[in-house]
Amino acid sequence: MSTTAARPAPDSPLGKLMAALPRAGTVEWIGVRPARDTAMVAVESAQASTGGGLTGDRYKGGNGKRGITLIQAEHLPVIAALAGHEHVAPDTLRRNLVVSGIPLVALKGRRFRVGGLVLEGTESCDPCSRMEDALGPGGYNAMRGHGGLCARIVEGGIVRVGDAVEAL
Template structure:
């Protein structure tokens, strides 16, 4: 992040509006369908209760994907649409650019998170989306985030950048 007070810092910390959580899913185990939920408990330093990564190191405590990218991924993979569960991210978020949250703190409802890294697609996307599915998702795989302050994540929660 550029130093505070610079023009670039001002540009990188301005958002036209808050985002919204549109979908929540949990991966109970490897190679099983996602479980769609209306709310989930986020544990600081770990992950989401009921998700297979819930007890992990925390760098990938929550995975997010941009709702606006779902139609593009579907089109590039040759599908009319793609279900959020197919892409195996925990949260689908609309209205705010997730790439701008990488390396930054942000709040979803009562939960404070920090964007840690891009959530690149894995080889499983070939099976999920068909041949070329991995490349159809490249650059649009979303964001991994660490949970800094836990709480409950809910459908409809606001997603907002937070000054460090």
């Protein structure tokens, strides 16, 4: 099933509710994974290629559905609390972008702009088994429902810390 098949008609009452977002978000952190099983590298900006991924990131998007991964900054303290930590650093969770101020779940199946990029939310970014090592026992479950969003890169460009995140 496509991500758009389950969406209500845009002019329906539910469609209108799902389209209304309180405000734009902000890119708080950017990270790339240069190789498998290596630490992420925080960067101030990154180039993204259409249908691919971020320059310097080992994961180049594969089938295009996971060209870039995003997580909400507001979920980091929740994940930390559920995993029994005071805080969790963004690189621990291995997502490319940490954004604040916008509910990522509302961008699933939609196109949105992040700085110079146009992305399309494709699927939830579920945690992987590595979260047990990163967060300790139960780390996988601490992230469930808080793992963020995978997105396809529809229009490449540059994304920078501080850029706006806006639904199109």
